[in-house]
Amino acid sequence: MQIDFGETGRVIGIDLGTTNSLAAFMDLTGPKIIPGADGDKLVPSVVSINPRLPNRDREGVGALTSGEIVVGNAARELLLTQPERTVYSVKRLMGRGLDDIQEELKLFPFHIAPGSEAVLQLQLGDRTYTPPEISAFVLRQLKQNAEAYFGEPVTQAVITVPAYFNDAQRQATKDAGRIAGLEVLRLVNEPTAASLAYGLDKRENGIVAVYDLGGGTFDISILKLHDGIFEVLATNGDTHLGGDDIDNLLLRIALEDVRSEWGEDLSVDGEGVQRLRRAVIQAKERLSFVPFTFIELEYHGKNYQREIKRDLFDKLIMPIVNRTLGPCRDCIKDAGVTVDQIDEVVMVGGSTRIPLVLSAVENLFRAAPHTELNPDEVVALGAAVQAGILSGEVQDKLLLDVTPLSLGIEIMGGVVSKLIHRNSTIPASATETFTTGVDGQRNVLIHVVQGERELVIDNRSLARFDLKDIDPMPAGFARIEVRFLIDANGILNVTARDVRTGAEHSVDVKPSYGLTDEQVEKMIQDSVEKAEQDFEERQVREARVEADTILAAVEKARRHDAYFELSDEERAVIDKAINELLLVYHADDHNLIKQKIEQLNQVTHKLAENMMNTAVRGALKGTKI
């Protein structure tokens, strides 16, 4: 049975994670993960720019000079050999400014390009990329995986974001989708998506807490379930807290060890530090299942080994785990429930495999958490369910999410006047009327901030809106009504209306962080052109690989008895076909190469058959001996 998705096609769900990303779709039995070409479900969120093509040893074939984008497992390998051209955990930079990321820069090898004051740029090889562009490479990989899987184009997606992501971080994620050629139908909060995947709505009524500790972010959400309605009561979190922090903690210790044992500072050696980081991560992951393990590194002929026991590990990471508990308590309070009223707790994110995390959550909520679903996959599965809701396939479920942060405007004295309070169900709106303060004033500037503090400087600047072209009149006469609307993606939309005339008033938006619409458009243009070029290059490369295979096979066959059983004419036709293929081999036209491959295939048909027959004859002979 074919599901009718209409002319707009299939909608996939994407979990764009700090460490790993994955895509899922809804089939008749429920949400399913879409595997990549290598069979892996997880695509590591790592992007590398190759200076040359992978098969560069072969002369001629790999002679393209432009950088090739590598994503996922292959890029994770390149992180070891070319760390300066490879980037990971870029989610930490989404929607942020240079001032925000000083802490990250101490811990992550981000290569910030000069001139990043306005918009953050990363240096990768000889080009610079914004964080949304890097994320777009990951998204494009997932899109391609889905297209290969379905055998049809995929252009629409639901993408998940941490519930505690602010407006700029959400907008940056949406921009990444657009750059990757995806229409982002909805941004869904990760913990909420997870609750959809868990099918907890099977219970008729109940209160559920979702604890989501991923690679780089922490979220806690408390939901009320009622006959298929998932109503988020409150959410809290920390967008800079996750498994990465544990890795960095262990890495610091290991670097210190190496320094004293080898007398070397590995932290300045890009490859060395990445190898050690990987060793540390592997040890961390093993420790979730065994009581002790070793951090092991063999590098440049030297060995480092350190035993690490679970109880030491627990002691080390206790402060990180404890940092999640405050937001949990605040969230319970904000939800207006008590711990006893919470019926279920769901664990999401790879870091929840850590036994200490599990026991801390169990202690706080006084309930055994759900861990049945793979914590790495549950968010993508939920995104697929939401995709099903949007495409109309899933009718019985509905998500009512909230905005994690209060929205306000700057008023006199640098004070914030809150318009929409945090934990308000979205879409949510507020209306304010503005006027002029000076005779003949033509513009009114509105500064919008997000956060809970009283003063503007303690909150996050979101954008400045300029109400322009106000008719000149005495001060206080103009009346411009501005509507602030947080949509179902958690993103702010502003519209303005002149109260006297009733006409729509133009609003000029200057985002404090992130890209303008024009910049995103430009990146989409670039990426479409690049994608076409990339695609063309890939097809040529694949055709050449195919040609190599057949040429090698024919070369081998020419030494075979069967070859000499052919007539002179037949051999001449084969030689001609070989020569023709070699002639087009270096042309950048994959169709021509394919055509010549096919020709060679045709004319060697009889040869191949003869070889088969002699092989069979040989085999039969063999059995008689």
Next chain:
Amino acid sequence: MTEYFELLGIPRSLHLSLDVLQQRYYELSRQFHPDRFMRSPEAERQKALDLSSTLNDAYRTLKDPLKRAMYVLSQEGFDVGEQRSKDVPPELLEEVFELNMALEEMRGGDDSARPQLETAEKNFTNMLTEVDRQLEVLFEQYDHAQSRDKLTEIRGALNRRKYIQNLVDEVRKSLAPSP
């Protein structure tokens, strides 16, 4: 602006059943949430967005008895601005004066004011309960008679409540162990 009670299809009253309210809210959400209009023309999508944002605002306002009362007051033309709650209710003047002295001592690091503050917290919390009880009665009376006088009384009680709530919050803050 769509009238909140009308939108949710419930009679305008200060007392209402939260179960009925929630049920109506969920029904309307299923109908008007933007998720349901993803494949619709732009104009319809915009309408759904507007309607569901108003619906969410309405539910948020009406499910909380105090916000609900404030809403009805503002609909009836009462001024419900913030500054009203800053005037000290006359009958509390003396107590507030003593409380401020104790708070001052506490902030100055003098822990001997603690017992006094603890007593004050208990007193003011009791007062809150008392105001809430009064409000309950007033709400019922208003629903019955719909008189403007009752609304004036309600506004007075709400201001008083807000003022006491602020006091309680402040006392609790000073009693809490500093982070």
